[in-house]
Amino acid sequence: MNDTDTLAAPPDHKESIAPSASDNGVSEVQSRELSGAQLLIEMLERQGICHIAGVPGGANLPIYDALSGSSIKHVLARHEQGAGFIAQGMARVTGEAQVCFASSGPGATNLVTAVADAMLDSIPLVAITGQVPQAMIGTDAFQEIDTFGLMLPITKHNWLVHSARELMEVIPRAFELALSGRPGPVSIDIPKDVQNELIQVDVLPQPGGRLPDPPVLDAEVDALLARISAAKQPVLMIGGGIVYSGATQELREFAEQLDVPAVQTFMGLGVLPADHRLSLGMLGMHGAPFTNLVLEECDLLVGLGVRFDDRATGKVAAFCPQAEIVHVDIDHSEIGKVFKPVLSITADVGEVLRMAVERLQPATRPQWQSVVQGLKRDHPLQLDGHNDLFRPYGAIKAVASLLDERANVTTDVGQHQMWVAQAYPMVRPRQWISSGGLGTMGFGLPAAIGMALAQPDRKCICFSGDGSLMMNIQEFATAAEHNLDLKVIILNNNHLGLVRQQQTLFYRKNLSAVEFEQRTNFPMAAAAMGVKGVDLSECEDPHDALRQALSEHGPCLINIPISETEMVFPMVAPGGANKDMITGAPA
Amino acid sequence: MTVTDPAILKLTVNNHPGVLSHVAGLFARRAYNLEGVMVRPVPGGPPHLSRMWLLVNEEDRLQQLIRQTEKLVDVISVEQHPMKGSVFESTQQYFT
Numbered sequence: 001m002n003d004t005d006t007l008a009a010p011p012d013h014k015e016s017i018a019p020s021a022s023d024n025g026v027s028e029v030q031s032r033e034l035s036g037a038q039l040l041i042e043m044l045e046r047q048g049i050c051h052i053a054g055v056p057g058g059a060n061l062p063i064y065d066a067l068s069g070s071s072i073k074h075v076l077a078r079h080e081q082g083a084g085f086i087a088q089g090m091a092r093v094t095g096e097a098q099v100c101f102a103s104s105g106p107g108a109t110n111l112v113t114a115v116a117d118a119m120l121d122s123i124p125l126v127a128i129t130g131q132v133p134q135a136m137i138g139t140d141a142f143q144e145i146d147t148f149g150l151m152l153p154i155t156k157h158n159w160l161v162h163s164a165r166e167l168m169e170v171i172p173r174a175f176e177l178a179l180s181g182r183p184g185p186v187s188i189d190i191p192k193d194v195q196n197e198l199i200q201v202d203v204l205p206q207p208g209g210r211l212p213d214p215p216v217l218d219a220e221v222d223a224l225l226a227r228i229s230a231a232k233q234p235v236l237m238i239g240g241g242i243v244y245s246g247a248t249q250e251l252r253e254f255a256e257q258l259d260v261p262a263v264q265t266f267m268g269l270g271v272l273p274a275d276h277r278l279s280l281g282m283l284g285m286h287g288a289p290f291t292n293l294v295l296e297e298c299d300l301l302v303g304l305g306v307r308f309d310d311r312a313t314g315k316v317a318a319f320c321p322q323a324e325i326v327h328v329d330i331d332h333s334e335i336g337k338v339f340k341p342v343l344s345i346t347a348d349v350g351e352v353l354r355m356a357v358e359r360l361q362p363a364t365r366p367q368w369q370s371v372v373q374g375l376k377r378d379h380p381l382q383l384d385g386h387n388d389l390f391r392p393y394g395a396i397k398a399v400a401s402l403l404d405e406r407a408n409v410t411t412d413v414g415q416h417q418m419w420v421a422q423a424y425p426m427v428r429p430r431q432w433i434s435s436g437g438l439g440t441m442g443f444g445l446p447a448a449i450g451m452a453l454a455q456p457d458r459k460c461i462c463f464s465g466d467g468s469l470m471m472n473i474q475e476f477a478t479a480a481e482h483n484l485d486l487k488v489i490i491l492n493n494n495h496l497g498l499v500r501q502q503q504t505l506f507y508r509k510n511l512s513a514v515e516f517e518q519r520t521n522f523p524m525a526a527a528a529m530g531v532k533g534v535d536l537s538e539c540e541d542p543h544d545a546l547r548q549a550l551s552e553h554g555p556c557l558i559n560i561p562i563s564e565t566e567m568v569f570p571m572v573a574p575g576g577a578n579k580d581m582i583t584g585a586p587a
Numbered sequence: 588m589t590v591t592d593p594a595i596l597k598l599t600v601n602n603h604p605g606v607l608s609h610v611a612g613l614f615a616r617r618a619y620n621l622e623g624v625m626v627r628p629v630p631g632g633p634p635h636l637s638r639m640w641l642l643v644n645e646e647d648r649l650q651q652l653i654r655q656t657e658k659l660v661d662v663i664s665v666e667q668h669p670m671k672g673s674v675f676e677s678t679q680q681y682f683t
């Protein structure tokens with residue numbers, strides 16, 4: 001059976017389309033007839049969308065028909081999950097809402113992982129799916145699934161659109177919701193008859209954007225400042241909220257003026273450069289020993305744009321045992337979810353910091369800083385093998401040394417991700433994107449494609465593992481098609497390394513289903529899809545080969561074999577207290 | 588079964604298709620105990636609004652539950668309400 005054979009003839013429209021908007025963005029069109037699909041594409045153009053990643057199919061054919069005359073460039077992903085992560089890559093480096101398309105049924109189910117991933121990391125993603133015609137909904141029609149029901153728990157909000165006219169309300173609102181407050185994904189399911197429905201349109205609605213944030217009171221900011229000045233050993237905990245709110249500069253000033261050291265969450269990396277005087281690096285499961293130990297000593301923890309994720313806090317009852325907690329977050333439901341704070345502000349953290357910087361009294365804390373320095377000195381992060389290109393930290397350091405801070409960095413999920421989070425010198429917000437909340441293997445390559453599409457003037461680096469890369473390896477063809485300047489560096493242990501590590505540490509070294517008995521030749525696989533592949537272990541001068549591969553323009557896969565016995569240390573056992581770090585392999 | 592200290596929430600919601608799914612979906616997703624639901628359009632009030640009554644059994648997480656519910660796009664307001672004078676009081680007889 002052919003899923004396209006129920007297609008109604010597309011409305012013949014092309015000639016009748018009048019210009020949609022004048023230069024000042026105000027619509028002055030006369031009434032004209034548009035199909036739902038044409039209306040959708042025009043509204044997406046007006047939202048400023050430049051690229052849409054997607055895959056066509058029977059139930060979204062009218063949308064693709066309307067797309068062909070548009071200024072929007074379509075990126076044909078090889079799998080809808082790839083399309084979702086491409087859109088995410090664009091959204092994560094720009095902060096703008098981005099769009100992906102899929103058809104009904106399997107198209108929509110393939111998209112689900114990328115949407116869920118966006119939910120957990122608060123990424124503004126607008127997922128638009130085709131649905132079977134309304135008359136067929138509920139009949140188990142070909143490629144009919146309940147997309148509304150599937151997307152419901154993994155989006156901020158979602159719609160099943162019932163008429164073309166409803167699109168005029170839903171589309172701007174979708175962007176508004178994706179971008180406002182705590183950002184996140186939304187999904188719009190559009191039945192095929194709605195895409196084909198012809199309606200008279202005179203004025204298009206204004207594009208949707210971020211709504212103003214709730215006001216912050218001076219008194220709230222003063223209370224925050226009072227807490228900090230009353231504390232003897234305060235620490236800031238800074239997260240993705242700072243990145244999303246564009247508040248890096250304010251945060252740095254705030255920390256410096258008050259002389260308070262800061263731990264960063266996985267999502268907050270880059271807000272304070274690792275070599276910043278007040279940076280304590282990443283906390284939690286794979287944080288440096290001193291980072292977690294400083295938190296044992298602190299008497300006030302100020303969470304700024306964080307959600308106290310369990311990978312950051314470890315065992316909640318043992319987290320910051322001496323500290324009172326202050327929490328600033330834009331999502332009211334995050335306040336009190338994990339900890340009962342002594343003070344909280346529900347607001348845009350950037351606005352709070354801007355006001356705080358104006359209102360604060362500068363301070364210094366020589367005593368506390370010397371305790372912190374002592375812990376830093378006595379319990380540093382050990383980057384074992386950092387001079388050896390064929391060891392994890394060495395490979396990461398070598399790559400970093402050949403790039404400047406303009407490069408964007410992403411990862412897949414596993415040991416390599418944690419090694420990069422620990423060792424790559426992230427120095428600016430949105431330089432680093434990675435699947436934090438959902439931890440989705442397969443994120444890296446399509447996300448790198450998205451980064452490179454959105455910022456073609458930057459090198460886009462993806463560190464991957466041989467397990468993760470296989471999960472969306474088909475997107476090499478997409479990268480080649482667009483000749484993107486992205487480099488996939490695979491730390492190849494021929495194992496599901498992070499699982500192997502957990503089995504080694506917590507399951508009596510009972511290695512179960514973690515080795516790939518059939519090794520994949522990744523450079524060859526890349527070459528088969530039009531991407532250059534380099535295996536550093538086969539190069540006479542691997543350093544030079546790496547330099548060349550990174551410096552030339554275009555997509556490239558760089559294979560770096562490493563031992564499967566490498567581990568990420570320190571490691572806090574899942575559910576364990578952060579102070580109980582494992583720092584080496586068992587005998 | 589007697590419910591110990593159930594909380595009653597009185598919601599004003601948009602009368603959209605899907606709003607009940609969003610509320611029920613939230614409760615399922617966050618494993619909140621939902622013991623009763625009643626929804627009807629608000630008569631004579633502003634159009635497109637419904638009143639939704641929820642009976643929930645979540646003493647410890649009630650604050651969190653309310654905040655999550657308030658976040659739903661189609662939920663306009665959430666109030667706590669005593670059993671007395673609630674829809675659940677007057678409909679006990681239908682649930683025996």
Ligand SMILES: Cc1ncc(C[n+]2csc(CCOP(=O)(O)OP(=O)(O)O)c2C)c(N)n1
Pocket residue numbers: 412413414415416417439440441442464465466467468469471491493495496497498499
């Ligand atoms: C889609 C998905 N499936 C399974 C997992 C569980 N998981 C976490 S890390 C990991 C191994 C990753 O292996 P690889 O990509 O080779 O990276 P390495 O740990 O070896 O660096 C697995 C299977 C996951 N995070 N995502």
